[in-house]
Amino acid sequence: MSNKVTMQQIADYLSVSKFVVSKALSGKGGVSEATQERVIQAASQLGYFTQKNAYVKTMKLEQLPKTTAAHKQSVLVLMPNIRFQTKESLYWGRILDGIASRLEEDGYGMVIVSEQSVDHFLHFLNPNGILGLIGVGEISTPLLLEVHRIGLPMVLVDHEDMLIPSDTVFTNNYDSMYRLTKHLIGKGHTQLCFIGDMNYSRSFKDRFLGFRSVLEEQALVEPKFQMSNDCYLPVEGFEHEQFQEPIKQWAIKRLKAKTMPTALLCANDMIGIGAIDAMKELGIAVPEEVSITGYDNIDDSYRMTPSLSTVHVPKEALGKRAVERLISRIANKQEPMEKLLVAGEILYRESTAQVKA
Template structure:
């Protein structure tokens, strides 16, 4: 049996006092943000968070799950910080929330949506004794997740994972879907294919890029250094795409196919190419990912990957209930199957003269 990782071991590793480590892990003040980050990173590397009863206090775990009680019902906290386009009104994130809402209602549970980004404010909201557990949706800072973990809140993350926080996660099979989509483009004669999407934005984007890269490598096609994997901050993406595409057109180096990390990026790409007088799919095929509601309304209708968004939310609630009932089970990374949909924005490059 491996030995328990202690705060003193973390302190010795970093050359700081046990008091500093305790402060950093407790979420209290008294240490700088940089020191807190170093302590958390080291604790994670040493396996401190993964061991039982070392850091978190479990609440109401191992007991039969009371779905509802007389005069009251338990609630699931849904944490979805309002960052970038990650809102309940989003055609992507909003559908995941719909799935969570439908499943909690079916189980007789309440749902409380929290869009807080500030850790201190989140602590005032967070009451582990008043909630059954938490579903985190989309990109969430490590500091917020750490506070939920610290007080013992059972949680499941949707479309996100954090290397510091051991927890169940639910994703679509991003890698496999993008691999299949890219393989289709290769099979239809596209050799010059580029990826567009900020791989720093989410784990899903990174996995989609990995699937794209693997499909190329399997065919012996080198990964070019002109893939657009950095789009900047919110609001800058379309302008970065416009500059990239204009530069490519001037140099006569436009690829025959552009694989976008999601449908919103693909929509921007089609609009930019149209402004530049480039025909889609006559000159360049464009694909998206997610199959948002507008995907088939785009002109031309967008080839994409259908992500079962409501099912992601539903499955997260199911996993949360399973985790509460059986806290000792191994953590799971659940992958739901996506479906590649071919529409009018892609064309067979072998048919071109």
């Protein structure tokens, strides 16, 4: 008996028709966005996307028109213009630089696409000479489904979709934040808080988990490290000015309640810069009264006063490793998917210090 997952099984699982499942997986419309999400979710849970020849692809790579030697083959780089994911970004732009540099080394071209609409994106999926796709930052599931549907090799940088299988490249977010938290505890800090929305991205979640793991381990021998609501502040925004006011208002409440932490571990540098600005407004000395850390090591982190302790993310290296992984995937399509972790480096600067006795 075959163990292959079929569209009919997905339809039975959801109590819908096979026609609805086919439409949802084809990416050609005909069903609502909510229904498509339900179908993709169910297909993923049942293992539909992980099996070979999951469904009929609209075309195979071998069917793409061949390019002549005079024409350079290219890689499609998808970086939707959302959440400040642009080439001008101090973070995303450096990843893009790494991709461009590595592609140029091997003589490949690069086509950058900033698109969120599936319908508008479709015509980019079958251009002459496109070898594969590198996704930078958050990309919607419907867009990734289209890439997967035609069998185009892809690698995602600093993002993963739990429903669509793909190779991914990250920095070692969990380990780096774990070590940074351990360092601050070694400096005498017992009241620590993680600032940033763990649901914002996979990277933010892993950073939060690294922070939380340290507190849970410490709590086994020292109850004062018990994880509580005071240890986590979710904030939203993109620029440091957007984080400054909510952190300031939160700090005012903590000061009144006499529960102000002595160390704030921020999910990225923008949040860290906003936190330092908020403390300055309140007359709280950094790092004498509160130590603050960031993550990413963007240029602004060392230009400010005090300079921000942070984790250096080798952004260009992430881009280069994504290219290398894509080239390997193109050559070996049947290899298991990989999640590559590039090591980050903790940079101890002026914004952290020993707790005063």
